[in-house]
Amino acid sequence: MAEPQNKQQAEYTEDSIRSLDWREHIRLRPGMYIGKLGDGAAPDDGIYVLVKEVMDNCIDEHTMGHGKVIDLALDGKTVTIRDYGRGIPLGKLVDVVSKINTGAKYDSKAFQKSVGLNGVGTKAVNALSSYFKVQSVRDGKLKVAEFEKGDLIKEHKEVSTDEPNGTLVSFVADDTIFRNYHYIYEYIDNQLWNYCYLNAGLIINFNNKKYVSKNGLLDLLRRKANEDELRYPIIHLKGEDIEIAVTHNNDYGEDIFSFVNGQYTTQGGTHQQAFREGFVKTLREFFKKDYDAADIRQSIVAAVSVRVQEPVFESQTKTKLGSQYVFEGGPSMKNFVGDFLSKELDNFLHRNPQVAEALKKRIEQSEKERKELSGIRKLANERAKKANLHNKKLRDCRFHYNDEPTGKDKEAVLEKQKGTTIFITEGDSASGSITKARQVESQAVFSLRGKPLNCFGLTKKVVYENEEFNLLQHALNIEDGLEGLRYNKVVIATDADVDGMHIRLLLMTFFLQFFPDLVKKGHVYILETPLFRVRNKQTTHYCYDEAEKQVAIKKLGGKPEITRFKGLGEISPDEFERFISADMRLQPVILEQGEHIQQLLEYYMGKNTMDRQEFIINNLRVELDLIEENSAAAEATATAAAGK
Template sequence: MVKKSKNTYDNDSISSLKGADRVRKRPGVIFGSDGLEGCEHSVFEILSNSIDEAREGFGHKIVITRYQDHSVEVEDFGRGIPVDYNNNEQRYNWELVFCELYAGGKYNTNSAESYEFSLGLNGLGLCATQYSSEYMQVEIHRDGLCYELEFEHGENVGGLKKSESSRKQSGTRIRWKPDIQVFTDIDIPADYYRDILKRQAIVNNGLLFVFRNQTDKGFETEEFLYENGIEDYVKEIAGDTALTSVQYWSTERVGRDRPDKPEYKVKLSVALTFSNRVKCTEYYHNSSWLEHGGSPERAAKQATVSQIDAYLKQNGKYLKNESKISFSDVEDCLVLISSSFSTQTSYENQTKKSITNKFIYEAMTDFLKHQLEIYFIENPMEAGKIAEQVLINKRSREKAEKTRLNLKKTLSGNMDIANRVQKFVDCRSKDISIRELYIVEGDSALGACKLGRDANFQAIIPVRGKILNCLKADYDKIFKNDIISDIVKVLGCGVEVKSKANKDLSMFDLNGLRWNKVVICTDADVDGFQIRTLILTMIYRLMPTLIEEGYVYIAQSPLFEINTKQKTYFAYSESEKTKILSELKGQKFTLQRSKGLGENEPDMMWLTTMCPDTRRLIKVTPTDAQATSEMFDLMLGDNLQGRKDYIAEFGADYIDQADVS
């Protein structure tokens, strides 16, 4: 026998996957992923079959149970899956449905017995989920009989069992456990079920979804029901923030994607309103949430921009030479939910997150344009509000973009920053891993630090007085402040603007940071503490990542200087002073309050504040980011009453630090 080399590639090298292995060894092909997302999609495949039944008028409730052992159960009250012998196929239907890919009851869309609008199309979902399960238990009630099936690792166990049904209602109950040998993670969180069931309730008017979640205390039950579907959902999103009334429009169209393709039916429903507080656009097709949009999303963009632009032009709302609105301007004040159904659907892939039907795009674009035109004519006051808000959004966006470009021009570039930033003193080294930037208080401290530093790796920039409170000021005012813009230039990493309204200003790049340490160095008095807090506030608002990644430090200045003949001691707190004095009993010493940074001799500045071996640096860490945020907002924000209440309650704790006489 000739032993083949592992590099041999011949006629015997080709093989094919058969049976359950087609899914078990390549789950990502069917479910889009072999991870948790794919496992979640396998659940949706079973749920979608029950939804299709209910939409056809068979069953008003679907019950989904999440068990602690990661198994799942879906129960509906439809007609029950046909599982007995199929004369046309000469096989049992349960074999076709549970064990045969591309087998199902949704291919013949012209049949009176078929589903008119179906979420499941390809005959893959039920079989693929069964193949990818550790076990699956099926109980079907129809025609007065109870049918039971059991599968393990994709293989049937015991065939089809039939008995008299004790239930009056027909329906299907399927319990299965996703196989950890197939998926890398099967611990589907409860929030996934809540999200998907809410979405299905939104687009399936009057269909009740019951979610049972097993915990250590038993089963927790939640219900999801929208009697008026997407119209109720839009009202829920907008709440009392709506600028206009909620509109609901629906229609049915017949068409084709290409002249040589067959005609199919499309049912379109859209609910919308406008708001200056919230925005939301969601698109559903055959009750599947189109997370990546596709045809309906493109139609909504085209129709809304076209009609609102036409209204603005017809009513002279644009300024002279003003540019046209974009969809982002509309979207910022739009709450729009669309739900479409079609007898033929072209999904981008099996996960059904986007559709590509050309006719659906054309039909929805035409439908929305027509409805918006009528709506604007019949509701001139609301049309005026919409036009005004869209123009506000547009002009704000353009202003933010102009500010961003100016800011980028101001803060970036390869010019020597020492020549661009007044009084900035750079260091010699270009090695970012050792470079340190000291942000110091005032020009006098600049002089002492400049003479006392190690010029090889320590640079200095002075802050002249108290800088702008970045929690109260808007971005335009912040970036016009010379001190702040100088600091941002020197740091080199740009700014990150965590605001929906000003997201275009964000230009942060941590790789652009020119320093290994950013050290805030101020006097140990009330003014120094306030300046330090304002600098921290600036960094916290404009570049919080520097704090999160541990680049920001505070240089702790000594409060007291204690001199003996042999040695000089520095105390950084009252308790340290007391401890040092107790150790010096019997020795002559002098005690004095430590001088401000600007009054220190260069060698003293090096020893106490800048020498890596003797200085004390406090790393600013986001150990409790939420608490930090709340305290910054309270102390430096607009909540005057909250600040007063805090001072009244805790002010006595800080009275010793107050600079009063």
């Protein structure tokens, strides 16, 4: 007979029902509003979404014809954004940033094709900030309101001012929600350039740097691609509510940047798929030949921007468009983009036969390379399938990034999928420690035999001929592109010594040479592990550099025990667990704006040149210099800490 339930568990009364106010709900479930939290290491971490939510409002004002300049300042953790639009109506200033479903964007006449339509954006920023200030200027009147974690702490009276119209928002993201966060300037830089490419003539000032674009998506491709490596000049097409720029280079993969109403849709969506299909269809019809779609899109670099009335996104963070139609009762997205390409691209190619011929040669080169690879690819894949049955190199996890979420709690499954990680390690000892310490549900380990091949300048044939590369490609499931990627984060975990650094470079060369999208889409990271352990009988500190070590020694006093970790294999599984869990330190591998892959690889991984030798000589620093410099920094930090 079953035991009676605990009385407290069994009771289900009116008191069991609880209503959360807007602020509590956002703080309790931040992922519903801004996606993942993160510490700033990934471009889609929440702190950048907060910046974007405020910027989107400024962009919407600009799109409606109000304000040509936006000022953005980042000082430590304080973000301040000022536009010169119409300003929030002063009587509704507090409501607009603290009442859900309050805003002007429900009236499609006022904001026909804006990004934020749900009245949540600035409320989420407010609720998730330890301090939030909003200021509005309208026609000589200024009003300010200040909040802490969404709670109004001071509403200032209206005053007269000579300032121009517009809205200012200043906030500090709450470090109890975004733990150990820091901003990476390259991510913000990339975000701001995208705003400018999509709004030709808009000026953004960020910490004394000016961002402006005159030619829209044409400028974007000029910046993203090395013009010396382009197979033909960039094709730039513009129509009502659509703009496309496209070319081909010599890199592997597809590089497509897609936007909706000024929003960078990092995960694509219906508009990006419509472009991929429409581009293939138009070229097949123009050349009157049924080319393979993969051959047409191989090495493509393109940017697609559409304006949609009341867009539907697949998440609050608006990274993937779900809209099937351009507007209610209008054409489907597929027909809208496809018809534009079949007319404008076809006309362009007829008017520019030299471009058409260069495009045809690029397609046929891809076709030739694919056919040359087909034989060796088949044999290599058969070997890989056999190896996968007993693949000692891969310790897999249960969830994968490309799995279709099933079951009742899909949100929880999706969160686990976002956290899926594969650690690429060197040697059995390091692999053993990580394997024992990892989270089996979401963390996998791939063990390298030693230093991989330097594949710069080699063709993709080497990916299939080299067993280790082929097995790694299969483990990641990226042979045919990123759609099937099995892990959201690809983490290079090597020793912090010369050999470890060399292996990092060789792996990054492999990814940049053959799978550049993996890096460009922000999936590749370097694992940072501590160099020192400083402890006494009561306390243990793990230190990532000499400066942290000196601070730890000062804190503990006396003569603490100091251990220098020479390799990952020396760190016990129990210790390793803390370094690959929630507080894991990851350094993202970032391609800066304007950097071109082949030039980069040629410089660092090509044959020795005088330029590289000069670079090494000029940047060579002996260990003694570093120790003295770090010791001075540690002394200053320790003194400041003692003062507090």
